[in-house]
Amino acid sequence: MTTYLHDGTEFDLDGGFIDVIGIEWTWTGRYTDTGEPLLFGGGSPTPVPLPDVYHDHGPLIPLPKPSPSRLVRAAVSADYTASIRDGHTESYEEYALRTTRAGQ
Structure with missing residues (x-):
């Protein structure tokens, strides 16, 4: 299990997430230069750092x-x-x- 701690919440990066409007986000397996996990989702061709996804689309709900x-x-x-x-x-x-x- 690969985890990332953000704002006191531990995220299991090996599972996917769904945001409040139903968009699925998955970890790319890569990190930004500052160590933030990069996620794909929302139809964006560019990966987005998890803190940005959390701020703009959160909360993020782990997929079953x-x-x-x-x-x-x-x-x-x-x-x-x-x-x-x-x-x-x-x-x-x-x-x-x-x-x-x-x-x-």
């Missing part, structure tokens, strides 16, 4: 890390019928009965 493939496989290949039988989920019929009663 991708789910591990082991977890994705477990979720996708789960036995739905067994999960209903074990009480972890409800069938459509049970859902319909529960929500119909709630609306009365």
